Amino acid sequence: MADPFFFGYGSLVNTATHSYPDPIPARLTGWRRMWRHTSLRDVAFLTVIPDASAEIEGLIAQVPDNDWAALDLREHAYSRAAIARETLTIDSPRDVAVQIYQTRTDQDAAPSTRHPILRSYLDVVVQGYLRVFGENGAARFFETTDGWDAPILDDRAAPQYPRHQRLTAQETALVDRLLAAHM
Numbered sequence: 001m002a003d004p005f006f007f008g009y010g011s012l013v014n015t016a017t018h019s020y021p022d023p024i025p026a027r028l029t030g031w032r033r034m035w036r037h038t039s040l041r042d043v044a045f046l047t048v049i050p051d052a053s054a055e056i057e058g059l060i061a062q063v064p065d066n067d068w069a070a071l072d073l074r075e076h077a078y079s080r081a082a083i084a085r086e087t088l089t090i091d092s093p094r095d096v097a098v099q100i101y102q103t104r105t106d107q108d109a110a111p112s113t114r115h116p117i118l119r120s121y122l123d124v125v126v127q128g129y130l131r132v133f134g135e136n137g138a139a140r141f142f143e144t145t146d147g148w149d150a151p152i153l154d155d156r157a158a159p160q161y162p163r164h165q166r167l168t169a170q171e172t173a174l175v176d177r178l179l180a181a182h183m
Contacts, residue, residue, distance in 0.1 A: 010046035014128025020061035035147030037115035120159035
């Protein structure tokens with residue numbers, strides 16, 4: 001049996017934050033991305049919710065030997081579930097089994113001043129979209145994500161996100177410009 005894949009729609013799009021093989025750009029129909037706070041974390045993170053009218057871009061990548069332990073640990077505040085193959089558009093002839101992570105609705109709430117979006121996390125996500133989908137893809141990330149009214153904690157000088165990445169001046173300017181347009 002072939003190795004399973006995950007669909008990443010946030011920081012997992014940034015391949016500098018993981019070493020999962022065979023990353024492939026993908027589009028997922030029937031889901032919308034949004035910022036949420038979960039009681040299992042101190043800050044807001046991205047999640048997805050079913051939405052028949054929505055489509056989001058992301059990345060699928062292989063989970064070798066069906067060994068989900070490390071990824072489940074990284075995504076500890078999320079539940080993992082299979083997604084229907086027909087909801088995915090990928091440029092690959094492979095028949096893949098894909099799972100997605102989402103917060104549990106019984107444990108999440110809207111972001112708040114006590115549970116803000118970390119700019120260091122947002123930077124990682126946008127950097128990933130920029131590298132995989134270009135500037136238009138980074139803009140689409142903002143357009144297909146709800147919850148931009150959430151507070152943002154500017155932690156760039158001392159990043160709190162454990163997988164933060166160094167951004168170029170151009171990447172930082174793009175994040176700031178796109179964020180300003182959606183707040």
